[in-house]
Each structure stands twice: as C-alpha cells, then as structure tokens.
Amino acid sequence: MKFGVVVFPGTWSDRDCGRVVTEVLGAELEYLWHQEKDLKDCDCIILPGGFSYGDHLRCGAIARFSPVMDSVVRFAAHGGLVWGICNGFQVLCETGLLPGALIRNDVCEFRCQWTHLVVERDDILFTSTLRRGEVIKIPISHGEGNYFADAATLSRLEQNNQVVFRYAQPDGHVVPAANPNGSIHNIAGIVNREGNVLGMMPHPERCAEPELGGTDGLRLFKSVLEAFAELVV
Amino acid sequence: MAAKKLREVALTEAEYQTIVELLGRTPNDVELGMIGVLWSEHCSYKTSKPFLRRLPSAGSRVLQGPGENAGVVEIGEGWAVAFKIESHNHPSAIEPYEGAATGVGGILRDVAAMGARPVAILDSLRFGPLPASRHLFEGVVSGIGGYGNCVGVPTVGGEVYFEDCYADNPLVNAMCVGVVRTDQLKRARAEGDGNLLLLVGADTGRDGIHGASFASLELDDSSEQRRPAVQVGNPFLEKCLIEALQELVDHPAVVAIQDLGAAGLTSAVAEAAARGGSGALIDVDKVPRREGGMTPYEVMLSESQERMLLVVERGRQAEVMPVLEKWDLHYAVIGEVTPDGVLTVEAGGRVAARLPIEVLTEKAPVRTLRGRAPNPTRHRLDLDSIPAEPESVKGSLLRLIGHPNLASKRAVFRRYDHQVGNATVIRPGGDAAMIRVHGTRLGIAMTTDCNSRYCELDPYLGAQIAIAEAARNIVATGARPLAISDCLNFGNPDKPEIYWQLEEVISGMANACRALDLPIVSGNVSLYNDTDGRSIFPTPVIGMVGVIDDYTRRLEAGLAADGDFVLLVGASGNDLGGSRYLEIEHGLFAGRPPEVDLLGERAAQEYMLAAAGASLLHSAHDVGEGGMLVALAEACILGERGVRCPALASMGELRTDALYFGETQGRFIISAPSRSMPELQNLARRHRVEIQLLGMVGGADLEFEGDFSVTLEEMSRLYYGAFD
C-alpha cells in the first residue's frame, strides 16, 4: 500500500509523517503538493499538522480550497482512507468531511505536551491493532484543538459511536483534569460514519520511535498497513 | 548640520564631519540616513568592537567564524551546525508579542542564509519580577511561541529570569541552530560583476525605519514618536521562504544568500558587497512595495521582515524563479553586483545615493571610552553574620525550588512546540536540549546560560562562570562542547561603570574560552539597556552547542533506575556569595561569586565525558543555582524517583548552608549502577576529580536520614506550580 502526505504552504509535520512511513514503517510514500489534483494512487491520504496558510482567519479555512482537497473529498466519498492529524483535522472539519469545529484551547495558550487517550473504537482500519478501552500515550501540539459541536451533532456523534479517542488519565478515566484544551466530551479524535475519515488533534507521528518518548503512535500507522495487507489478501 | 536631523539619524556632529571628510563632499539626506543606520551601535558595534577582537574565534572545527550571518562548526559525517544568538530587547519592551516574534524571525533568517535548515530555537528571557511584569512576560512568551510554532521549528531550550533590574528593560535573546551539509554551506558574498540582486519575500513597507538606530538609544519618553519601529511578523511567509531557500541551496545559479535585518536593504547590500569586495547598483523603483509614495530613503532603510536577498548568476534567474513561484513568494530583480566598490542607489532614473561600500562598513567609527570600576565595597558580604545552620533545610529547599527563578519553566516551554521535526531527543526541562541529525546518530546539544547576578557582583568572574556553566549543561548530556554564540546585553556604555563591565566581561569570556578550548563563532551586542539612568545587570548570554557521536548514549538529568548510586562530582566550598540561598532565605544580594578554577572545571568535564562515553552513567545533572540540594531535588523530580541518603557528616570548614545550597562551580549530580562504581572511582583518580557518594535511588522521598525528608509529590507541586 502507499501513503500520501499532503503538503500545504505552512504545513510542517509532512516530513515527520513521511519519515515515519518510509523509515520506521518501511512503507511507500508520496508527497502531494496542494496545487496538484493527482493523488498518485495512494491508499491512505494523510493531512498532516502545521499552520496551513499561517492558520490565518481560521485554522484550515484557506487550505480546504486547495485543488488537492477536491480530490481528497472525492477520494473519501469513494471510501478512500483519509487521516487528518492536528491541522489536518481542522481542515477536515472546515471541508465538512467531519462534523464540528476546533476552536481555541480553553486555556487560551498553545499546548505542547504528552496526553493519554482512551481508545473507543477498534473496528476501524486506523485502530485495527488497538483494543477498545486501552490507553495510549501521545503528544499534542496545538493552540486550537478544542473540539466543539452543537448539541444535536454531538449526540449524533455519540450515538453513532464516532468518537475514536478521548483525553483520559493514564488509568483510562475520562475526567476534566485530563482534558488539555477544553474539548467537549474530552474528544481528541473522531471518525465519519463510514469509518474511512479520521481526524485527531494528537500527533501519532511524534511517538513512533522510542527515542522520541514512545511508540504508541506507530501502532496507528501499523494498523493501517496491516489492515490493508489483509484487504488485499 | 542641523542638530535635529543628526539626532534623527543618531549621528554626532563629529561623526558628521568624518563623513564629509571621507566623501569629500556633504552627503544628501538619503546618504546620511544610510550612513546613520550602518554607523549605529547596533550595526557597527562601534563601542564593543575593540573588545570583541579579544575573543578567540578559531578552532579546528570552525568553518565560519564571526562576520557572516551565523557561525558554523563541523560536527562530522559531512554535517555542520550553523548557529547564532541575537537580541530583540528594545522592540520587545514596546510591543512584547511582535517584538519577540520578529526576534525569532530574524534569527531564523540568519541561519537560513547560511544554507542551513533551522532545526531548533532557544530563547533567553529576563523580566522584572512577577506579577508586575506579567504583561511583558505573557506577551514575549506568546510571541516566541507564536512565531516558532507557526514556522515549525521546535523551541527546545532557553532560560527565564526575573530580577528588578529588568523591569523596564526586559531582555529577549533568541538563538537559532541549523544543520547544513558542509558542501552546501552558503556565504553572503556578493560576487561576480553583473550578477543579479534578487529581493525575495515580503513587500517593503515603512516598517521600523530607524529601528537600528533606535536600538542604540536609551528608552525615554520620546521613544513614543519612534514607535512604528515595531513590526508585525509573518511566520507563515517565513516558513515559505525557508522552504524555498532549502530547495535552492545547492542550485549552482545561487551565488549568495543574505538576510535583511536591521537597516534593511542598506545593510544587506553593503555587507554582502563588502564581503565580496564588490559594489552594487540598486534601483529602488524595482523594489515591490506594500504602500504607495515611499521615498528612496524609506525603501533603503525599511526593516520590513521576511525578506531575503539572493545573488543570482546573470542570465540564470529563470532557473530560480519557479521555486519562488511554487512557494507563492514575491520577488524582483532590484539591481546588480558592480566592480566599483560603490553602492549606487537609483530612483526614477536618477542617482539618489552613491556611497563607497567601505564608508558604510569598515570606515564606521570606533569609540574608545574610559571605564571605571565601581566602588568595591558596595556588595560586601560578611558570612559570619549569618547563621551557618539553616533553620530548616527542608523549608529552604521548598522555598528555593518553588521560586520562579529556580522552579521549572514548564509553564513556558509547554507553550512552545518543542517536538516538531521528530528530532528532539532531549526535550526542555533538564540541562541542555538535544536534537538528532536525521540519517545519522549524531546529536547536537544546545543551551543558553548566564547568571547575571554573578556578573553584576563581579563581571570578570561572572562571565567565566557563564561559559563554564553552559559547557557543564552540554557535558551533562554526554555531548562535547564545541563552540559559542554570545549575546552581550549591557547598559549605556557611556557610563564609565558600564564600559568597565563590558571590558571585564569580555576579558573573562576570553579567558574561559581559551581554558576550555571553545571558540566564539557568532554573536550580538545590545547596549543602552537603561531606563531613566538605571541599567540592567551585565548579561552576557552564552549560547553553546556541543556534539555527541551517538545520541542513543545521551544522558538526561532525571534519576533513571531504582537502586542506582547517586554521587556528587566535584569538591564543595563555602560558596554562598551571590547565591540564590542568600537571596531567598536572607534577602541578601552580596558577596563575591564562586571562584571558578578553569583547570578543575575542565577536569570535571573531561571526567564526565569519559564516564558517559564508557556508558557508566544512568543520569547526569549539573549543579547550578541553589546548589547541590536543589540539583538533587531536580534529579528526583525529573526522574520521578526518590533518593535515600545517609546524614551528611559535617566536613571541616564547610558550613551546613553551603554544603546544601552553596554554588561551588564544577559540580554534577550523577547516578550510576553499582557495577560502574569501581571504574568511576578509577576515572576520578585519573582525572583528579573528587567524587562523593550521596545515596541510593528509590522510594518516593528525598531523604537525608535523621535530618529531613520531603516527598516527591510536595516538591513537584512547588517546582511545577510556581507560575500558576
């Protein structure tokens, strides 16, 4: 399988994601420049972190109009795997591929720190090697990661089981104290109803090597790779 | 010459006379403005230059010393590190967010101009005490983060101090570290007659006109009028600029890269031409503008951010442009390199200025002033008047680690993305930070350090300590110190005491550099940090980098495994002068800073490197402010492990307060498994270094049996909570 990493002007975790894919995971990789429509036969498109267009106006607001996003939207509609990380999650919300929006952290400060997430779904490709209820350790780095959705959207999300990750204590308890940014229901990541579009604020690509403090993030990349291997068989 | 006009360009009547002599005519207004900024302290270093020459800058690893946009040292495997530190004190005092942000932007461009990819930022900050200085502190920290986070370069280290002397003159020094292949190193030399000058990046506006001369004046009420000297940075544009430059560094058509900083185009072109031994012709009409109606004077002096000057081989510009267009960057050919050694500025087809490059650069005046040592008795300390036994060692420890100057700066660095790039193998919070070089096992350790209180008490000694301490921070990670970039922050040198401080500090630095074999490869001077006649402490901030061949052997400060032995490396003395203990527990700022025995210092550092190199250690932490007990507490807190120590026997002349809180130099706290002990002792004998067993790792308390015990939880709460 092949991963595609989208690069907008202002994206910065493109190379981090790329290096994890090629050097740690040993998978194939294409960088997809925002001006190009061709997704180059990639099987999983990553929208990485950064400040696309400087996050001016709103995070992800301008990036969503890039030519590449037209293709990504079509790709997603046909069941393609789309994975938005940090700024990528914001772009997905702006695009409407995922519901809700990400607003400024309740502390009104940027936060770069490690968090614990409780895994709520293990039946989607992105988390195929994880178990529901387990806790993973993964860093965040954002100023606007405070997930918001109106009451109706939120109850739909919960009913449909679309919350994939919640900020939790190391023991898995979902409590306000474990919430680094004020996200509603401690939401750290959600998936669309079909299960092929994932958005998450934490950075799995930053914890794919023990040298960087942990390897839980690598398990997400591996999930995608292994799930694909099975699909092909 | 009208005094008012001269004041506007920050030139003296005597300097004006010199200009007339050099030119053999009177300069026009554009020329006067151009000379004014380049002759300002900020650009010409006219006051500090004679001293700076004393600093050693050569070394076997040095690829580029002072004089370029950044210094460069080789680290092996075909890689080099480009780095530099710079101040943005005055703009930050006036607009803390943008002042700090554009400080980061400026230093990133300096490093990028060497062809390097910026991989780390460090910020060295000083404010007046909280809560009064909260506004500045908040603004500056947000500004550093706002810029660094957006460009995607991790901010991995720095320092934050609060002292009265910085209340009106906060210090904001930013350092950038970049990596570059040795064969892709660029230099900013405008060479090759007819080669094109390409201005890339932001459009030029009326930003910061007189910014450079502004930084060379004391702040007073009339600063108000010069206020638009503060600019708004655009980190997004900077990010695009850096990426484009990275795509262009090995392009043969790109002859040189020069960033535009203080004094804008004037300085960039003059310096690049001076280095290339050439001249330049600029047509200001070609410069893309943000605003209408700008005069040639304004265009030449504008300090608009996020601009770079490329020297491109004539006829090959078409090879470079697609990259610039890809990144949506504005650009324009604004002139060319000439053989005449003259900077000619044209506007509307007419010559607006015509100045020999050397008048702008080498011929800048040098000032020699007279220094005078202040009264030596002013900070006298009589240790005998202070009880040698702290009332409660535990109480003192808790107050020290909960004090904003000693407590964790997590409240600051968690607002900085310190992990982007997936290279940060030692994160902020310990001693030096470490960045790995992708594709190798090389690790670059980096730190900024200065205890300005020591420098105020004794500038010569304080400066040596700053260098020794920075080196210790590097060594504590297992890396070998390589080179220094320094930022000299002082008050108004026209005051004899300040001039004396400058001279003493530089002598002290030179001495320590020689003893520790550390060249200074780049740096920056910021003078006139005074308000209403009150000056800051002399603050020579030392930015240092070091290298480790294999970052998987790096060491961190926190205790790493239960059952390990904990040792103190280095002998202790009654070194309470200028200590944090005296300040916090006795309200005293007095005494002589600890002596620094540079031979002993070097021995201790070599010992540490030998022990780390032989993989004998599990952790290492340098002993700094707050002394042994604070360092030990930090090792516990950072490692989330306790330590149990037998009661410390009182040792001869050593006072109890000095034993725990004295700040004797050249010491480390290390932890090691028992099997390492014999070899550690052998090495200590060989290096003539004293080591002392303190205790054993384990439990949830820091305990000196029979004396006191304190829980990790209580220490952590105070250590991490000082800014809540």
Add this chain to the structure above:
Amino acid sequence: MVKLKAQVVVMLKPVVNDPQGLTVRAGLHRLGFEEVEEVRVGKFIEITVTAADEAEGRRQVSEMCRKLLANHVIEDVRFQVEAVADREQAGAARTE
C-alpha cells in the same frame, strides 16, 4: 464601477464557549474593571472591493462570508457595505 468598503464582523455563536473572551474578561477584572460582565472576542474584517454597483458588491461580500470568512458551524457573521468616497463621514464610531 464603484469602490466599496465592507466591514465584516465575525463572532462565535452564543452557544459556543469563547475562551478568548473569558481571558480578556479576567484581564479586565485584574486591572480593576470589576463592572465588566461579559466579553466576547470576534473578528473585524475590512474589505475594499470594486463592483458594478452597491447591490452587486453586497452580494459578493455576502458570498465571501458564506464561503470563507466565517465557519457557520461556530460563527455568526454580519456586515455593512459603504461606498469608499464617503467612508470618512460614515460610521458613528468614535476614534480614540
């Protein structure tokens, strides 16, 4: 063709928490302005645009708001448009 200036105000919807507003309120309280009850922080966007006439300009700005300037999941937007010539006289707002 007329040259127009649009003033667009983008505010978080009342149901959305406004952390920035809370922070500013806390700051004002700290400065002694205890009578401040609520603060909400939004965006003010000034756009200069040429259009066939004012109605056309208004239509365009409305379109910009819908497509880019606001995220309707969380934000409300309102605007006014005026011809640039009389911009100096227009607007009752005092300038400090």
Add this chain to the structure above:
Amino acid sequence: MVKLKAQVVVMLKPVVNDPQGLTVRAGLHRLGFEEVEEVRVGKFIEITVTAADEAEGRRQVSEMCRKLLANHVIEDVRFQVEAVADREQAGAARTE
C-alpha cells in the same frame, strides 16, 4: 446604574503590516473574488458593563482600550457604547 454594551474595533494601524489580511486577500482571490483590493483583519470585542451612566461607561471603556485592549504602538482602536435594552434595534449592521 445602567447596563451598557460596548463594541470595540481594534485594527492594525494602516502603516503596519497585516499578514493575516494579506493571506485572506490571497484566499479570496483564489476563490475567484478578484475584485478584492485590500483586506485588513482586526478584532471586534463586545463588552457588557454596568456603569453609573453612559458617560461614565464610555470613560471606562476608553480606559480599557488604553490599558489592555489595544497596543497603541501598532493598533488603532475605536468603539461605540449603547444601552443594552435597545441593543436589538441599534446598529445598522445587517445580520446574515
């Protein structure tokens, strides 16, 4: 005592670089709004405050602007104040 609502507009001074405005302009151009000449992005701050009377409220808001809401080095600020009761009718601004 009256309850007042202040609407504060904080904009970068005209001579100051406005990166956000430049990016939004480029974004609008890319969306096909090529007639857009200039965009400047500032802050809109709504403050609800009680004061002895309107004049006193105005004085207070002016003070807030000076002390906290804007940095006069790079920003201009203007505001208007109105009694809260008639807030719905006031303001000519259209809501989208």
